[in-house]
Amino acid sequence: MGDAVVIRDAVKRYGEVVALKGVSLGIGGNEFFTLLGPSGCGKTTLLRLIAGFEALSGGEIRLFGADIAGLPPDQRPVNTVFQQYALFPHMTVIDNVAFGLKMKGLGPGERRKRAGEMLEMVHLAGFADRYPAQLSGGQQQRVALARALAPAPRVLLLDEPLSALDLKLRQAMRVELKTLQEETGITFLFVTHDQEEALTMSDRIAVMSEGRVQQVGDPRAIYEAPVNRFVADFIGETNILPVRVGGVAAGAAQVMLPGGATVSCPAETGAEGEHHVSIRPERVSLVAPGEGQLRARLERVIYLGTDLQLLARLASGEEVHVRLQNTARAELPPAGAELGLAIEDGAARLLAD
Amino acid sequence: MAAPAPSSRARSGYEGLTLPLLLPTWAVIGIFLLVPVGLMVTYSFLTKEFRGGVIWDFTLAAYDQFFLDRGLFGDEPPTIEWTYLGIFWRSLRQAGLATLICLIVGFPTAWFIATRSARTRTMWLFLVTVPYWVNLLIRTVSMRFLIRDQGPFNEALLALGLIDAPVSLINTNLAVQLGLFYSYLPFMVLPIYAAVERYDFALSEAAADLGASRWTVLREIVIPVVKPGIVAGSILVFVPSLGAFLAPDLLGGAKTYMIGSLIEEQFKGSLGNWPFGAAASVILLTLVLLALLVYARSQARAEAR
Numbered sequence: 062m063g064d065a066v067v068i069r070d071a072v073k074r075y076g077e078v079v080a081l082k083g084v085s086l087g088i089g090g091n092e093f094f095t096l097l098g099p100s101g102c103g104k105t106t107l108l109r110l111i112a113g114f115e116a117l118s119g120g121e122i123r124l125f126g127a128d129i130a131g132l133p134p135d136q137r138p139v140n141t142v143f144q145q146y147a148l149f150p151h152m153t154v155i156d157n158v159a160f161g162l163k164m165k166g167l168g169p170g171e172r173r174k175r176a177g178e179m180l181e182m183v184h185l186a187g188f189a190d191r192y193p194a195q196l197s198g199g200q201q202q203r204v205a206l207a208r209a210l211a212p213a214p215r216v217l218l219l220d221e222p223l224s225a226l227d228l229k230l231r232q233a234m235r236v237e238l239k240t241l242q243e244e245t246g247i248t249f250l251f252v253t254h255d256q257e258e259a260l261t262m263s264d265r266i267a268v269m270s271e272g273r274v275q276q277v278g279d280p281r282a283i284y285e286a287p288v289n290r291f292v293a294d295f296i297g298e299t300n301i302l303p304v305r306v307g308g309v310a311a312g313a314a315q316v317m318l319p320g321g322a323t324v325s326c327p328a329e330t331g332a333e334g335e336h337h338v339s340i341r342p343e344r345v346s347l348v349a350p351g352e353g354q355l356r357a358r359l360e361r362v363i364y365l366g367t368d369l370q371l372l373a374r375l376a377s378g379e380e381v382h383v384r385l386q387n388t389a390r391a392e393l394p395p396a397g398a399e400l401g402l403a404i405e406d407g408a409a410r411l412l413a414d
Numbered sequence: 415m416a417a418p419a420p421s422s423r424a425r426s427g428y429e430g431l432t433l434p435l436l437l438p439t440w441a442v443i444g445i446f447l448l449v450p451v452g453l454m455v456t457y458s459f460l461t462k463e464f465r466g467g468v469i470w471d472f473t474l475a476a477y478d479q480f481f482l483d484r485g486l487f488g489d490e491p492p493t494i495e496w497t498y499l500g501i502f503w504r505s506l507r508q509a510g511l512a513t514l515i516c517l518i519v520g521f522p523t524a525w526f527i528a529t530r531s532a533r534t535r536t537m538w539l540f541l542v543t544v545p546y547w548v549n550l551l552i553r554t555v556s557m558r559f560l561i562r563d564q565g566p567f568n569e570a571l572l573a574l575g576l577i578d579a580p581v582s583l584i585n586t587n588l589a590v591q592l593g594l595f596y597s598y599l600p601f602m603v604l605p606i607y608a609a610v611e612r613y614d615f616a617l618s619e620a621a622a623d624l625g626a627s628r629w630t631v632l633r634e635i636v637i638p639v640v641k642p643g644i645v646a647g648s649i650l651v652f653v654p655s656l657g658a659f660l661a662p663d664l665l666g667g668a669k670t671y672m673i674g675s676l677i678e679e680q681f682k683g684s685l686g687n688w689p690f691g692a693a694a695s696v697i698l699l700t701l702v703l704l705a706l707l708v709y710a711r712s713q714a715r716a717e718a719r
Contacts, residue, residue, distance in 0.1 A: 134622040147616035164625030
């Protein structure tokens with residue numbers, strides 16, 4: 062792991078604006094790696110630096126051990142799937158897909174054969190002689206994918222390729238992309254602002270914010286063990302509560318919640334004082350008033366189909382969300398009722414701010 | 415693009431207004447296009463009056479004079495008359511060359527303007543059109559003044575010691591080219607600018623990403639995509655260059671005589687021949703229309719692929 066793309070202290074400035082403030086990452090061969098963050102976090106800038114469309118202001122990027130700083134985009138062993146696809150409007154689908162092969166110097170026959178195979182792989186074999194404008198958004202997306210994969214790049218860069226598709230298509234493409242990555246064995250570096258997309262496809266995720274990497278880990282670690290407030294808040298839904306951290310011993314701290322109850326959290330020494338914890342709504346359950354670690358008043362129940370979301374308020378004023386599965390057994394108290402909330406063991410995560 | 419459903423127009427309830435609303439357009443086309451062209455075609459089949467004007471007698475004499483040589487006294491068996499065809503051929507070459515030069519200079523200019531920031535772009539476009547505030551005749555005369563043997567251009571070269579004797583530019587093909595270039599360059603720049611301004615630079619990035627060098631990106635992606643602008647600019651330069659008479663008259667000499675001058679002279683003074691001038695105009699118009707038709711056909715075929 063960590064040998065396909067190595068980024069060390071990457072800095073990118075645009076005049077006064079610093080888009081990347083020192084990013085270091087290692088991305089392994091055959092890995093589906095996702096850069097996740099809100100718009101303006103620097104994820105697309107990082108992708109463009111690897112593709113060669115932008116030049117680093119500081120630091121270095123190595124592809125398979127080689128420093129690529131001096132290489133123009135056409136000499137890098139990476140290909141890109143663009144957000145708006147950027148298909149060549151004056152070329153047919155097959156000519157689009159064959160373009161990279163033509164640049165590699167393959168003959169017309171060989172080009173057409175390989176491009177045809179790529180189209181088959183993305184289920185567009187019958188569309189070879191159409192023009193991009195004659196295709197739907199989802200089909201254009203597949204052409205863009207086939208075009209970028211045709212020259213057999215060692216790393217495929219994907220810049221929010223699913224963001225222009227509707228929900229159903231997006232969900233289907235997630236599975237397809239993951240399958241494609243596993244079949245081809247190519248390293249995929251995927252950029253998205255959609256946390257669900259990131260969680261469903263990635264081997265590992267780097268969460269970015271304001272030009273820095275906040276956390277790197279597999280989807281489970283990112284979701285269940287967020288290191289700071291930004292990551293906890295950005296990935297999925299969560300409750301962030303102010304706490305008082307008591308003594309830390311053996312990697313665990315006794316943390317006092319609003320209302321006085323304590324829970325145990327993994328923590329490092331020196332973490333004593335006022336902090337916040339993140340508690341996922343699905344890891345809180347309803348118990349009889351007076352039981353559990355929190356006491357709250359039910360304000361509203363939101364019907365979500367598979368789930369029910371309860372909005373409750375603590376005596377200290379914080380809102381707590383609780384997510385319950387929508388089973389036939391669910392007997393809900395009326396709005397305004399007193400609730401006891403029980404937090405699952407290990408569900409509370411202490412956050413660095 | 416899907417055409418709007420035909421029923422949408424019927425439902426709008428404005429059908430009664432279609433004709434009155436179209437009337438001004440038809441009136442303009444009628445008065446300024448059909449009537450003059452009709453007159454021109456009619457005159458080309460009439461008999462010439464010696465002091466200018468026409469006699470309403472139908473004849474093919476003007477076309478006969480243009481295409482056939484019947485000897486000095488008109489009594490020899492007809493052979494092909496090369497004089498006027500030669501002038502046409504020279505005009506086509508001159509206009510073609512002028513178009514090419516305008517394209518070579520105009521494309522980078524348009525590219526430069528289209529890639530500036532939105533605010534400076536307006537300024538550059540404004541600068542390109544500034545010469546158009548001055549009458550073409552005055553601009554062409556000024557050009558004559560600039561490049562004549564004792565003009566500022568030669569004086570400057572002499573003063574710098576780059577030449578010993580004035581370079582004779584006036585009355586050459588080069589001078590005519592310079593005049594045409596100066597007259598029509600903006601007609602090349604503006605349509606190409608409009609095309610480049612709409613160009614999606616992600617296409618260039620995508621091509622480079624797939625291994626295309628900068629030159630290949632230009633040849634295989636940029637030029638084909640902005641081609642409609644290049645074609646529009648070329649037509650807008652080629653057509654008026656072909657019929658131009660100010661630049662050839664004022665900057666050229668006998669060796670650079672073009673169709674525009676030939677036609678112009680037929681309507682000037684007592685030596686003129688209106689039916690012959692009209693016939694030459696009809697032939698020129700036919701040539702241009704044929705060229706555009708061939709191009710439109712090839713485009714339609716390319717799009718139907």
